[in-house]
Amino acid sequence: MTKKKTAKWVHKDLLGLEYLSKEDIELLLDTAGSFREILDRKIKKVPALRGKTVVNLFYEPSTRTRVSFEVAAKRLSADVINIAVESSSVKKGETLNDTGRNIEALKADIIVVRHNCSGAAAMLGRNVDISVINAGDGWHEHPTQGLLDMFTLRKKLGKLEGLNVSIVGDIAHSRVARSNIWGLTKFGAKVTVCAPKLLIPPEIDKMGVRVTNNIDEALAEADAINVLRMQFERDDMKAFPTQLEYFKNFGITEDRLKKAKKDIIVMHPGPINRGVEISSQVADGANSVILEQVTNGIAVRMAVLFWVSQARDKDKKDEITH
Amino acid sequence: MKLLIKNGRVIDPANKIDDNLDILIEGGKISKTGKSVDAKAETVIDASGKIVMPGIIDMHVHLREPGREDKETVFSGTMAAAKGGVTSVLCMPNTLPSLDSAEIINTMKAIIKNTANVDVFICGAITIKRQGKELVNIGGLKKDGIIAISDDGASVDSDELMLKALKEAKKEKILVICHSEDKALSGKGLVNRGFTSTRLGLRGISKESEYKRVGRDIKLAEESGAAAHIAHVSCAESVEIIRKAKKKGIKVTAETAPHYFSLSEGDLLDYNTNMKINPPLRAKDDILAIKQGLKDGTIDIIASDHAPHTENEKEIEFEHAEFGTIGLETELAVSITELIGSGILTWQELIRKMSLNPAMVLGIDKGTLGVNKDADIAIVSPDKEWIVDKAGLVSKSKNSAFIGRKLKGAVECTIYRGKVVYKA
């Protein structure tokens, strides 16, 4: 799969980019590159995960991430089962650990979990022997989104090192921001986070990022900008300005982009709130790579599914030889 | 029935003793201390190479009975105490119902009488149902047997009511233990506010929520003249506020728990819910400040804040898990590991903070190895290393933040009122 290096992937789970080395991430991105080519072929399917079962266990509704994983797993010839759990029924229902152990007993191989609680994927990973892929846990991490953003950037600009990447929006509550920060800084990209003061979490500078509350400053040197989805309905936003005000002060518009680098790349993890964090003109404009991100997401998730399942197959072999 | 402890290194801060001595116990009391005590005893314990110290008095323990016997009972909690070298505990009033009435105090006393393996002293609530609205009958409950009051788990938010409680406590000569937390500031927080809360994507609990309330509680203590005790000090700012208050001559004492000088927020990296504690594990700098506070006497007491919770309440998503770690079985070893040897405390000082000081603060005739005192004794191998193993815990709940940790110092034997209640 990879040409350059002898692959050493040892992780049963993918819980976050914080816990991966640069080499780990490089391996995933390179592998995703090979899978990305497959997606442009006529027959978009490889047998890598034939006979394996991937369970999408989603405690939050997220059609796009779930579908992306589903497509990725099917391109690898895996069987896919989707389980959607209503958050409201969690309290009376079985625990996440019990659900995980049940899925394990059903002889599934990989659980892709989306959960509203930070740390949920890590807990599940500790409690089952099968692989767990974090598809977003609370405000913590969304590693495959981070990877696909990095993949998209690297594909567009040829490298990550030295790039100026600005992340704009609700940093405090964003798992996408955290995964991007961990991943990009490992490659020597210069990351700036930009948000109103209330949406900057404490001591985030210790993650190696620059902090600004001024959108023009965030745009000035940026090679790329990652625009986060704003959710004004959440509790924590009560102390916060209105949508209109946010758009006025932080919204990414054509006018603002005019002051930025001409070929600045505009990314968004989706779904887009048009007119809230980004104008339609920008979302659909020449700088936008939003739809490419969606396609790249499949390739990245194929790579992740592939490598975590390799790690488990290796584990099993080790057990037999011992 | 006579019991003789021979050849141990006896450390007794109350009598400024640190010497190889024998201790003879008769009728549950210490009857003789000296070099080569010559007596015929039914039981002789050879304590050569071991430290013989007054049993630990842990003034911050949640025994959960009545109401949550699935987490812990007076019986199981005091078994854990005995294993940890603890011979007296002060049980906190956040039971179900709260320890806020004569009736429930009497129930509690009966449970203790029938099931406790070591001494259990009772801390009553400050307010009815610990709701911070209406004071309990402090004088009445004192007559019923409580020796301190606290709304632990909650702070009395109203300055006016807290002052009233302190004034009443002064009149009744009873200790007020302050759980100093401003809920309006700590809110739905889960871990220390700062890099760790950001990194884990969890709501933060600011240090401010603690030290501002510590400041208020001390100010009200000063105004009332009552004896106030600040529970579970976790951050540098609180230590500094208490230090200044003591310099000023205000009647305040303070306690910290072993996890605040041994674990930091960084240990939470894998969302270990046993490390979800309130107040939360703080930063490395705070650990240093707590140690300094212990060293210079700002912090008088080490207490476990033993807080048992069932697996169902802990082996779940971090934000839904209960706060607290158990601590009775590990508090001495964690303290030895962290404080002795590194020069923070001498043995005399450590033992004082775990037995004599709490006895004095609580006003109980304990914490010494003097003749005619209760024979409450812990015998400890000071250098023995062991690893905290979940299966070895005797507390009904297994939620220890120290599972897997290598500790130095092991309790070999615990004697309570002249009876061996634990033997390794």
Ligand SMILES: [Zn+2]
């Ligand atoms: Zn408390």
